[in-house]
Amino acid sequence: MTDTQAIDATGLTKRYGEVVAVDRLSLTVAPGEIHALLGLNGAGKTTTIRMLLGMVRPTAGRVSLLGTRVRPGAHAVWSRVGYLVETPAAYPELTVTENLVVAARLRGLSEDAPVSEVITRLDLGAYAHHRARTLSLGNAQRLGLAKALIHRPALLVLDEPANGLDPAGVAEIRALLGELARDGVAVLLSSHILTEVARLATRIGVLDRGRLVWTGATADLIAHARPRLTVLVRDRDAAAAALHAAGHPVSRTGDNGLELEDERAVGRPEEIATLLVTAGCPPSRLAVERDDLETCFLRLVSTS
Numbered sequence: 001m002t003d004t005q006a007i008d009a010t011g012l013t014k015r016y017g018e019v020v021a022v023d024r025l026s027l028t029v030a031p032g033e034i035h036a037l038l039g040l041n042g043a044g045k046t047t048t049i050r051m052l053l054g055m056v057r058p059t060a061g062r063v064s065l066l067g068t069r070v071r072p073g074a075h076a077v078w079s080r081v082g083y084l085v086e087t088p089a090a091y092p093e094l095t096v097t098e099n100l101v102v103a104a105r106l107r108g109l110s111e112d113a114p115v116s117e118v119i120t121r122l123d124l125g126a127y128a129h130h131r132a133r134t135l136s137l138g139n140a141q142r143l144g145l146a147k148a149l150i151h152r153p154a155l156l157v158l159d160e161p162a163n164g165l166d167p168a169g170v171a172e173i174r175a176l177l178g179e180l181a182r183d184g185v186a187v188l189l190s191s192h193i194l195t196e197v198a199r200l201a202t203r204i205g206v207l208d209r210g211r212l213v214w215t216g217a218t219a220d221l222i223a224h225a226r227p228r229l230t231v232l233v234r235d236r237d238a239a240a241a242a243l244h245a246a247g248h249p250v251s252r253t254g255d256n257g258l259e260l261e262d263e264r265a266v267g268r269p270e271e272i273a274t275l276l277v278t279a280g281c282p283p284s285r286l287a288v289e290r291d292d293l294e295t296c297f298l299r300l301v302s303t304s
């Protein structure tokens with residue numbers, strides 16, 4: 001059953017009165033894939049994740065997880081799904097180990113091996129006997145992830161998993177999720193931090209005001225970056241006039257900057273340099289640049 005999608009959602013919609021929190025969202029996540037839902041605050045990430053997990057009833061649409069339709073009474077699939085949504089809850093007076101033993105028992109696991117396994121995996125060894133209420137936000141997040149993983153799920157759904165983690169913690173989680181994905185686990189996570197997502201996810205879905213406005217391989221997001229020729233000149237007005245007269249559409253940036261996006265300019269920057277020198281406006285800088293991922297993302301959500 002290798003072609004069964006870990007997540008298969010079609011036409012998912014959630015309305016709260018006048019507000020359309022999620023609008024006809026369709027999404028598939030395959031085993032071994034790390035798929036990120038990326039969106040600004042209020043884009044609909046949490047609502048989507050809660051619908052996928054059966055915690056919020058969709059106004060319309062359907063969800064299947066690991067080949068099983070999510071609906072009331074369909075219990076079996078949850079034994080193969082791990083999740084972490086919002087701030088992880090733990091029993092504050094119990095230690096890390098005790099919390100995990102409880103989580104394992106609730107999952108119906110009788111042996112203790114998974115507890116020590118996730119303590120090692122999440123690097124919680126030094127805190128194993130600390131009460132949960134004394135943990136830092138980052139370590140509480142680690143404990144939440146350990147609980148999500150204790151039953152070795154085939155699908156892991158994480159809402160903002162890097163919340164509260166320092167850069168080293170983010171790197172550890174990235175390595176952990178990479179390892180799980182290589183073992184065939186499907187991961188869906190949400191984030192509003194593009195740089196974090198770009199290094200973690202194999203695929204990205206960009207959510208904007210409830211709609212999935214772009215989806216594709218992470219590497220393809222950068223293909224959305226338009227190349228442009230940026231020019232710095234002392235006499236910008238004269239340079240702009242010369243470029244305009246030669247048929248190049250020009251826009252102004254910063255104090256002395258000009259930008260050209262037409263193919264001719266981007267493809268032959270040396271001709272622009274010659275033209276500017278001839279017009280008596282030698283450029284102090286001239287370079288072909290591409291937007292970074294952040295700019296691509298913001299353009300996707302602002303133009304949708």
Ligand SMILES: Nc1ncnc2c1ncn2[C@@H]1O[C@H](COP(=O)(O)OP(=O)(O)OP(=O)(O)O)[C@@H](O)[C@H]1O
Nearest residue numbers: 016019021039040041042043044045046047048192
């Ligand atoms: N229970 C609710 N009742 C009314 N409106 C809601 C409810 N839950 C979410 N919304 C609205 O739905 C929209 C999407 O919210 P959601 O929490 O899913 O976004 P998000 O992308 O997770 O945002 P954030 O990154 O801030 O957590 C928002 O406009 C929000 O105000």
